[in-house]
Amino acid sequence: MERKPSKSSPENFPLELFFSALNAAVDAIVITDIDSRILWVNNSFKELTGYSYSEVVGKRPSILKSGVHNDEFYKSLWGTINSGKTWQGEMWNKKKNKSRYLEEQTITPVKDENDIVTHFIAIKRDVTEKKQIQKQLQHSQKMEDIGRMTGGISHNFNNKLASILGYTEIIAEKLHELPELPALQKNTLIKYNKRVFDAGISAKQLVEQLKTFCREKAGEFHQISIKENVHEILTFAKAALPSTIEIFEDIENDLPSIESDTSLLHQLVMALITNAVTSMKSGGKLTLNVSRQEIKNQYCNSCNSILEGDYIQLSVSDTGIGIPPENFPKLFLPFFTTNQMEGKTGMGLSVLHGLIHEQHGHVTVKSELNKGSTFSLLFRYSNNVDLSSEKQNKDNAELTEEPAEKHILVVDDNPVVIELLRSILVNEKYKLSTAINGQEALKIFMDEPTDFNLILTDQTMPEFTGVELAKVIKTISKEVPIILMSGYKESDIELTSEERSLFYGFIEKPFKIKDLMNCVLEIMET
Amino acid sequence: MKTILLVDDELSVREVLKEMLNNKNYQVETAASGKQALIKLDKCPVDLVVTDIVMADENGIDLIMKMKTDYPHIPVVAISGGGGIEGRFNYLEIAKLVGAKEILKKPFSAHELREAVEAELKE
Numbered sequence: 339m340e341r342k343p344s345k346s347s348p349e350n351f352p353l354e355l356f357f358s359a360l361n362a363a364v365d366a367i368v369i370t371d372i373d374s375r376i377l378w379v380n381n382s383f384k385e386l387t388g389y390s391y392s393e394v395v396g397k398r399p400s401i402l403k404s405g406v407h408n409d410e411f412y413k414s415l416w417g418t419i420n421s422g423k424t425w426q427g428e429m430w431n432k433k434k435n436k437s438r439y440l441e442e443q444t445i446t447p448v449k450d451e452n453d454i455v456t457h458f459i460a461i462k463r464d465v466t467e468k469k470q471i472q473k474q475l476q477h478s479q480k481m482e483d484i485g486r487m488t489g490g491i492s493h494n495f496n497n498k499l500a501s502i503l504g505y506t507e508i509i510a511e512k513l514h515e516l517p518e519l520p521a522l523q524k525n526t527l528i529k530y531n532k533r534v535f536d537a538g539i540s541a542k543q544l545v546e547q548l549k550t551f552c553r554e555k556a557g558e559f560h561q562i563s564i565k566e567n568v569h570e571i572l573t574f575a576k577a578a579l580p581s582t583i584e585i586f587e588d589i590e591n592d593l594p595s596i597e598s599d600t601s602l603l604h605q606l607v608m609a610l611i612t613n614a615v616t617s618m619k620s621g622g623k624l625t626l627n628v629s630r631q632e633i634k635n636q637y638c639n640s641c642n643s644i645l646e647g648d649y650i651q652l653s654v655s656d657t658g659i660g661i662p663p664e665n666f667p668k669l670f671l672p673f674f675t676t677n678q679m680e681g682k683t684g685m686g687l688s689v690l691h692g693l694i695h696e697q698h699g700h701v702t703v704k705s706e707l708n709k710g711s712t713f714s715l716l717f718r719y720s721n722n723v724d725l726s727s728e729k730q731n732k733d734n735a736e737l738t739e740e741p742a743e744k745h746i747l748v749v750d751d752n753p754v755v756i757e758l759l760r761s762i763l764v765n766e767k768y769k770l771s772t773a774i775n776g777q778e779a780l781k782i783f784m785d786e787p788t789d790f791n792l793i794l795t796d797q798t799m800p801e802f803t804g805v806e807l808a809k810v811i812k813t814i815s816k817e818v819p820i821i822l823m824s825g826y827k828e829s830d831i832e833l834t835s836e837e838r839s840l841f842y843g844f845i846e847k848p849f850k851i852k853d854l855m856n857c858v859l860e861i862m863e864t
Numbered sequence: 865m866k867t868i869l870l871v872d873d874e875l876s877v878r879e880v881l882k883e884m885l886n887n888k889n890y891q892v893e894t895a896a897s898g899k900q901a902l903i904k905l906d907k908c909p910v911d912l913v914v915t916d917i918v919m920a921d922e923n924g925i926d927l928i929m930k931m932k933t934d935y936p937h938i939p940v941v942a943i944s945g946g947g948g949i950e951g952r953f954n955y956l957e958i959a960k961l962v963g964a965k966e967i968l969k970k971p972f973s974a975h976e977l978r979e980a981v982e983a984e985l986k987e
Contacts, residue, residue, distance in 0.1 A: 489947060493918070496945030497874055500970040504880035507974045511887065542971055549946060753929065757961040 368460040374398050386464055388434030399460065404438045406430035419447050422455055428465065440466045474642040477667070481641060485551065488672060492545045499542055506535040547685040550692040551672055559697055561595040562603065564650055564717070568628055571607045582621025590629040596650055596717040598697050609690045610654035610713050617658025617711065625655040633716065638700035640670035640691040645700055649716040661705040669703065744862055745769045749779040749795040749807065750823070755847070759794065762851055763858070776802020780810060787815050792861050797824040797831060805833065808840040819861050823847055866985050867891040867908070871901040871915035871927065881914065884974040885981065898922030902930060910938055912984055917944040917955040925958055932963045939984040945970040
């Protein structure tokens with residue numbers, strides 16, 4: 339006897355239930371007939387594309403075509419689904435408002451009892467942001483890797499240069515001390531030796547640029563007036579630029595001061611001007627614009643960070659040849675140049691990448707082929723009013739400096755670690771006390787037990803271990819958070835659960851500054 | 865005659881620096897690592913140490929720190945081609961923090977080295 343489907347069997351579900359389920363789906367769903375005419379779309383389709391049900395029924399999904407993909411792409415897609423197979427992939431489409439987005443899509447052919455394809459069901463999802471974040475992470479990783487590599491190369495290179503330059507100096511000295519050598523020969527040798535020396539010096543300069551790219555040189559910044567400085571740089575640049583370049587300047591009044599360094603700002607602006615001039619070989623217009631901007635949903639073209647907030651924007655625009663889109667990802671990489679034949683090293687924008695990020699700024703680039711490019715530097719600004727002179731700015735920066743409020747006690751028997759932590763934490767405006775052993779730490783702590791917001795202690799120290807110190811401190815004050823540092827892995831230090839509970843966290847040495855600061859900030863914020 | 869101990873793991877650097885200083889009539893001893901340098905310091909009187917930082921067998925920072933305890937009277941000139949911890953703390957800055965009197969970034973000129981050495985030996 340044939341078994342009747344029960345009420346709870348899907349076959350007995352009302353059709354409305356399936357519709358509701360499809361409409362509740364987060365992904366957009368499209369059902370078309372064999373001719374690819376849209377029969378039905380769910381609610382999420384409107385959210386994804388901007389088109390309502392009534393606007394698309396009877397039309398073809400090609401209304402979403404973005405123009406990004408070529409005919410081959412669609413031919414292959416249709417080949418797959420027409421043969422009864424499912425197509426899965428990514429596709430750039432266009433919304434009703436004309437904006438492009440990247441879709442992750444699965445198109446499944448529906449077949450009748452004779453195995454003939456009668457309908458297609460497409461399930462779509464917007465992955466534009468996901469892809470952008472992935473791209474951003476890959477790019478950041480790439481820049482970090484290149485930075486690490488160039489840092490290593492420049493260190494080794496300098497060692498070789500020490501020998502090369504040193505020996506050329508010795509040779510020069512020895513040559514001058516050789517009276518028996520005929521003058522002509524001597525002069526030739528001096529000349530050749532000088533050439534080796536000069537090549538060494540230019541290699542030394544190149545290494546310095548590489549170091550700037552990987553941000554090995556930490557600068558000291560203070561509040562400076564961007565208006566005054568940029569005007570000064572432009573006056574200086576005007577004198578040096580060819581007469582075929584027309585220069586326009588538009589600097590907003592009453593701009594706030596920025597955290598930077600005068601010579602660094604000069605270097606940045608000159609790099610942009612040089613870049614603009616290089617792209618206008620037969621002359622053109624160079625416009626320098628400085629203004630306050632509220633940035634939303636933009637990306638830094640060199641580090642790919644998402645930019646949001648108020649910035650001072652310093653833009654240099656040219657009417658030059660523009661940048662081909664395929665060159666955009668490579669613009670800030672060391673040694674990338676399109677002017678190799680003209681002796682350009684390709685380090686200008688790499689240096690700019692290092693310098694602008696050194697001061698927590700960013701750079702954006704817009705360009706159109708044969709029309710020109712605009713490079714914009716974005717600086718975070720303080721709310722201090724603009725000041726008329728550098729000296730006043732400096733004085734003001736000193737006066738407005740926030741008092742160091744949070745107090746950290748660092749305990750480590752290794753002076754190098756202490757000095758490192760001092761450099762990191764004082765730089766972040768924390769008040770710091772240090773001790774090289776447990777006894778000294780206890781003495782400092784006992785003087786002002788309520789004064790400390792955090793204790794960072796090494797585990798392995800002579801006489802008193804970090805755990806022993808923590809036990810004593812916790813009997814005096816239960817409140818103060820303690821972070822245990824050790825050259826061993828946390829799992830390798832045998833701690834009882836009671837001992838483990840003494841600590842807010844654990845940091846393995848050598849630690850990354852970022853990890854340490856994340857931990858410290860977390861404590862300070864709570 | 866003053867004796868200078870040159871410490872660098874690269875032979876060509878040791879040779880060229882020795883040449884630069886020999887010209888100035890210093891007695892120059894060399895060592896290829898911090899470890900070797902400590903052995904030499906133990907054996908012969910030295911007036912000044914010029915040391916590289918990044919070396920495989922006992923680095924310059926450790927050498928300077930040990931000298932601070934065992935040979936506090938001997939001044940140290942630290943030399944390095946760059947590099948640092950986390951790309952932020954330059955080795956030369958650390959060397960200065962732990963006790964080097966002078967620091968020189970490679971490549972430097974013979975004049976810069978001689979000037980640094982003379983200044984320290986005068987004190």
